[in-house]
Amino acid sequence: MILRIDLLQTELPPPTDPDPDGAAAVQELLGGKFGEMSTFMNYTYQSFNFRSRQGARPFYDLVASIAAEEFGHIELVAATINTMLTGVADEGLLAGTLGARIRRSVTRRLGTPLEGVKGVRNTQHYLAPGGAGAMVQDSMGKPWNGDYVFSSGDLIEDLTHNYFLETGARSGKLRVYETTDHPAARALTGYLLVRGGVHQVAYARALEKLTGADLTRLFPSPRIPTEKIPECRPHLDRGEHLKLYRFSPSDFGEVRAVFNGPHPETGEELVVAEEPSPDGAPANDLPPQPGVFAPGPEPEEIAAIAQRLRVAAGLPRRPSGRVA
Amino acid sequence: MILRIDLLQTELPPPTDPDPDGAAAVQELLGGKFGEMSTFMNYTYQSFNFRSRQGARPFYDLVASIAAEEFGHIELVAATINTMLTGVADEGLLAGTLGARIRRSVTRRLGTPLEGVKGVRNTQHYLAPGGAGAMVQDSMGKPWNGDYVFSSGDLIEDLTHNYFLETGARSGKLRVYETTDHPAARALTGYLLVRGGVHQVAYARALEKLTGADLTRLFPSPRIPTEKIPECRPHLDRGEHLKLYRFSPSDFGEVRAVFNGPHPETGEELVVAEEPSPDGAPANDLPPQPGVFAPGPEPEEIAAIAQRLRVAAGLPRRPSGRVA
Amino acid sequence: MILRIDLLQTELPPPTDPDPDGAAAVQELLGGKFGEMSTFMNYTYQSFNFRSRQGARPFYDLVASIAAEEFGHIELVAATINTMLTGVADEGLLAGTLGARIRRSVTRRLGTPLEGVKGVRNTQHYLAPGGAGAMVQDSMGKPWNGDYVFSSGDLIEDLTHNYFLETGARSGKLRVYETTDHPAARALTGYLLVRGGVHQVAYARALEKLTGADLTRLFPSPRIPTEKIPECRPHLDRGEHLKLYRFSPSDFGEVRAVFNGPHPETGEELVVAEEPSPDGAPANDLPPQPGVFAPGPEPEEIAAIAQRLRVAAGLPRRPSGRVA
């Protein structure tokens, strides 16, 4: 089971200009065959289905703890998409039809506050019940599905798969990086490239420990040095490319029996963090988007009800959540 | 982000007789439209996409914390399926071809240790790279997909959806209960029926707080009283039908602003637990299944390597994991 | 738009022995690529998308009226599946667990009234929220989908498609006929083979009128003479193989400009019926199946409520519907 901490694994910038087609591209990193839903679910189900756990404990602990990190990755990608979609639907039907706040665009007419949505690549972000939020889809709007999960039970096959999956995932992140320089997308890909690199190393090292095969000769794969990417630098400077977290209060300690030795590119020593997870950062509290009724056409009414409930329950008057 | 605890939310019995067709049926509770992948992913994405979190904080906390509980539910269903699949593939190709251990069945010939698999409902549990383990599929072998996630952004719509989803999920659990009396399946459904009931109440109560609509008049839905089901009784006796956990070290405390008042069926007071989660129970360490090469055709070799790595890393000689 | 008449196009026998695997096979005639959902939806959308209707009126009328007949066909196939599924789930959880009515089978134990379902080919008839009723799926449980609809706008292409579709549909019906002799399946296929034959003739004749191509030389296709099939005979004796109905109070009269001339196999004259539709027959009122909560675990309670509502609304005390 899990405990959830209401923080992101790294900081994201607040919304600026909306970038719906950029957000559609970032969906590839969420629901694509090589997106974070795939890494999360592959390692999670491999850990669920792991037989003879005690006998193979260091490998179980490796897969199980990386799985836990990946939850944080789907959370980050979703937050990025939400950020990039913010601003297109910030006016709703009543405002558009009856009101007078016609701000942004000459193409926006009375009563069609979503007109700009008509031509975007993923209209379901707005049309199908999508509240200007992340969908469980890839960049073409195709839903992620369970066929993307590989869990053969054979440890060598599974690790080979995972190494290949991380390679495809790295490739996808590089391509999205090349596609949009929206600040949120760049903060996301900079972080994920570093962390995905750690997972590539981890699975290659696990195969090496089991068989002697030296997959690290393939690094980096694809062959773009992470250190050349500016948005990766702060994370490299903090040593995040060398560190595996257990993402657990007290379990998965045997991961250090596999994840050790020199980093294949830099020669620095790999390390398992003492602390269970990185510090994290609070998420931005993204503003309502009345054009898609999120969190409702009248967010103020919901806020007033919430306030009453809070008081009735003996909670402080001010919301207690952590936001940026 | 999450921390993972290597315990199940409730105890499951160890493997007894294999029940592959029963396991195929239980898949409906994992990857079916109304299975636990759907509850987990719906609430998770609704929490990711939640706008104006501070304004609607008690509702955000409710959805976010139930999402965290649902991870434990996919874990439980997967463990059940693994348990029910154990035993069919416990001999492998070499044993079958060359060895002499022809134990269980007259229909099992030399060299076809998986012959019994030919007629089972979900052959991919064994044939497609499935290590006698859970697939991300429903009872017909159709993969779970992202289309099953509803995240409209509109709080009232989302809560209405969630209430309906829990109703369908409860229906599914009751039907699986009626289909197999395998001990693992019964332990699973007994527990999930109680916890799913709590979630039904939670979403109905949230809608009531927002609108005044009294959905609790629909309870129980479907109309099978949980208390009549023997496998639910221990959980009812412990009050698990009244309690919501935050599943977080320190977040989601405002859930108590929504989850309160009398239980619609029993009149007892609903309560938010002080402790972050239930105590949990260690999982069974399921035995290798060499017929599907899980965790490899020669599990002993993996165990020996693991032992060497453990020692080299300065870890204790005995595996440190928690298993039943 | 449509008006609905609460009658089946032909009579079906009441439920006898359940035949779940036979029902799974009959699903091919409902949701298969060549099933009745496909004929219904293909002709319906071709009529919706028909351009220059007045100019091509006789052809529009042909496609539009056959579309209307096909609604009656999905209704018939669904009724057949429901009939064949009746009886497996006629006991529910409470009866099974607590009661004493253990009737039919030695394999049915206390508390598992659906145990027989575990091995059937389509478990979703019972497990997924399926009330022992028809699913919009084929014989393998794959959902029907909109890709099966061909509507090119080009009249000659569309008619060629329709001719081919009817050929595949006839093939499917013959194969299901060969697979099960359940009385409901036989009554269904006997009727559909005759009516499908009429549609094959109609589309071939339309192509002949447009181009001169003589597709009727291909008849029958597949080459099983309908007259040799006993269950077809009553319908042939009534001339149903020669007759097209408009299925409309007053529209689609120009169908007779296309559907005329000799029947390609028998030489008899084709005819457009004066009456809008066949007489039809009332459906059987299929009994509750408490094991799947249809129409609820306690059908008597629903009946009592219905009775009260009927009286309160000034309706007669006895239900007014037409059933067999």
Place this chain on the structure above:
Amino acid sequence: MILRIDLLQTELPPPTDPDPDGAAAVQELLGGKFGEMSTFMNYTYQSFNFRSRQGARPFYDLVASIAAEEFGHIELVAATINTMLTGVADEGLLAGTLGARIRRSVTRRLGTPLEGVKGVRNTQHYLAPGGAGAMVQDSMGKPWNGDYVFSSGDLIEDLTHNYFLETGARSGKLRVYETTDHPAARALTGYLLVRGGVHQVAYARALEKLTGADLTRLFPSPRIPTEKIPECRPHLDRGEHLKLYRFSPSDFGEVRAVFNGPHPETGEELVVAEEPSPDGAPANDLPPQPGVFAPGPEPEEIAAIAQRLRVAAGLPRRPSGRVA
């Protein structure tokens, strides 16, 4: 079975400017998970699978008659899409290549009469055999499929589903309304919002009659008052928001045992219409689109053949169909 009336349930404007991306958006209301194919097929199959019809007659009549209305809705949405697609493909290959009729756009070169199609959101409206007509797809081009049909057999579950489905459908209509002000789209959504509202009320009332739960406190959901939408006003003025039609010559009369009492928003009395259906309006006879060979590259040739056939069959020289 059904009779088909060759009229639309409400009037649509004739084609004006084409709006292919708007038409792609409107597809969400046809083949989306919450589109009219879903409402049509859900209620249709629930009526097909309804057990114990006589006992639950008022509820059966309600579901069966709303199903019949929904056929008219898919017809209306398809007509809207056809209207919005008219004009892009009104020149064909020969005209483009060899002819001289280069009218509309400087970007249209000799021989590429469909060049404008290259960038539209749903190219299959033109490229895949789509005759500038409706596809059985959503706004992303994903086919509608049978998984969207929920038919549990449990009356309370089914009605809860239907209520939720109508909520999602209303949300979708509002979002499309916000996206395009094409006259056809606006006429469509104005009408459907009113009729969908009636269905929401009907299912909520049915649940109230069965259980006492008051779902009408949720109204309107989503919370946009229909009366504020200009295109809804004519239908409200005619009382269409209060009226349920039986859509049957003589069946489904017991619907009035459920559909009665005050409208939850206005307090006006709900009423079951005496007449079987609304008056309806003839469809526009949409012009040929030679660029996609609809209804054939030479519509005049088809018309001439039709004329000859009409005469040969003893029909009047002028087409008899009803068009606007």
Place this chain on the structure above:
Amino acid sequence: MILRIDLLQTELPPPTDPDPDGAAAVQELLGGKFGEMSTFMNYTYQSFNFRSRQGARPFYDLVASIAAEEFGHIELVAATINTMLTGVADEGLLAGTLGARIRRSVTRRLGTPLEGVKGVRNTQHYLAPGGAGAMVQDSMGKPWNGDYVFSSGDLIEDLTHNYFLETGARSGKLRVYETTDHPAARALTGYLLVRGGVHQVAYARALEKLTGADLTRLFPSPRIPTEKIPECRPHLDRGEHLKLYRFSPSDFGEVRAVFNGPHPETGEELVVAEEPSPDGAPANDLPPQPGVFAPGPEPEEIAAIAQRLRVAAGLPRRPSGRVA
């Protein structure tokens, strides 16, 4: 089994301006329901599944040899798509970020060499691991799937299907022709229209031989005379519309028992070629696209390794392959 010849069946022009949306349209001819994957796989599987081959030898030979031609067609369509995609990704991340070669567009900023990709219709050509190359998808990005294969075993049904499939394929080619005048797309469609026409004739003739039905009265279907299309002319002039190849060193000679008689449109005599295949033409050696790491971020490094390997293996220093 097959032998592969490293030549295209006809010549394609080298890359000029990239046309990503045109390439997305051409995908319909590859992975669409009526694309070349469908013709290739339908005839291939029909030949694999052909029963009683000796008895029906001329028909088997016909289907088997046309299947072999279709491999060349998927190859041609893929080459066309690759050609049209060349040029957008010809700069990579390092060049974009650190270098100075900012050539083509003012919208292309430092570090986003793929920015132009953000708005194209099929982003997976670049984003998902797609190396600016063909995907097994249709024009909407939906994957081709095995459901598109029809192999009933009934020869008349299969031939009817094939005739209809070729009709739909011809329609698709005409529509793509109308959509883009990119030189590669035009060279492709000009050739495929002629060869597809031969296949339409072949299947119609086969049906005629088996049943006497004269489908050739439907020709051409759709009714655009191929001779009016300039890009078809060179192939017509060489008689390619009259000729069937066996595509085999020595098999499939009985095809001439079916493919003979006059061409239905021109009256010229159909002929089975003596030579196994057309002469073909070498493919263009398409340049690297570093922006998508094809064939790697540093193609020169790969070339150097290849050179060393060539020498080490005793091969000539210069690559031996045939390219244009």
Place this chain on the structure above:
Amino acid sequence: MILRIDLLQTELPPPTDPDPDGAAAVQELLGGKFGEMSTFMNYTYQSFNFRSRQGARPFYDLVASIAAEEFGHIELVAATINTMLTGVADEGLLAGTLGARIRRSVTRRLGTPLEGVKGVRNTQHYLAPGGAGAMVQDSMGKPWNGDYVFSSGDLIEDLTHNYFLETGARSGKLRVYETTDHPAARALTGYLLVRGGVHQVAYARALEKLTGADLTRLFPSPRIPTEKIPECRPHLDRGEHLKLYRFSPSDFGEVRAVFNGPHPETGEELVVAEEPSPDGAPANDLPPQPGVFAPGPEPEEIAAIAQRLRVAAGLPRRPSGRVA
């Protein structure tokens, strides 16, 4: 383009007892994610999309020629499935209904010659237009689809993928071997395991040549020594585990620059065959299955027509094809 040779790559036994559920299992090797459709299509599209072919020629030649071999593999798997399905449908409707040939089974009644099909795992082999022949599906009846093709353009990524794909394919073959000892299935898997092993070696060697990474330390993967499997032995004895064929009359000669050096398991020298392909073996001429109308309900009639056509075309009276 390709030339087709009407021979299988290896010999298969003639049909004996039908084994429909075994055939359903073998489908995993055809249309499963790791089946031969995947290997065929992955390498084919990678070769189509290969950029800078001349520069990377030895690698292009490797991928292109293995692709060609894989066509022969889908052919072999399909032939195996056809063989295993032969015998269930060898009586048709008329024989069953009217005739007297009730041979095999007491459960087979008059008029239901396919009754045995009702319970098989893949009913579409018979019901959906499947002529007791191979479907493009996996062992659960799910269609193969283009999503299974990975073609990133990045040579290292593609080769890593291919290595992993062959690993999964080998795993699948071993599991099918364990599942059925039908002679055709065993002949198939014995051959494919040897040839798949060659491809695993080839891709590992290619990666080694490019990067120095030694993947051959992973061999065999999964860890079942091929030499222990009796059905592999004849192929090993002929050296088929060491040999790559170019499968081309004169192309792809540079494959020898990559495929050389010692075999990782045996140390024997790898070799590129001089001859283009193995000798092959004629396929069995599988008998008609009238129950599914293959090749028609009256195969004799087709044979008679074929005979007449043969004579009319000046061909020998006896069929010229090569069959076993």
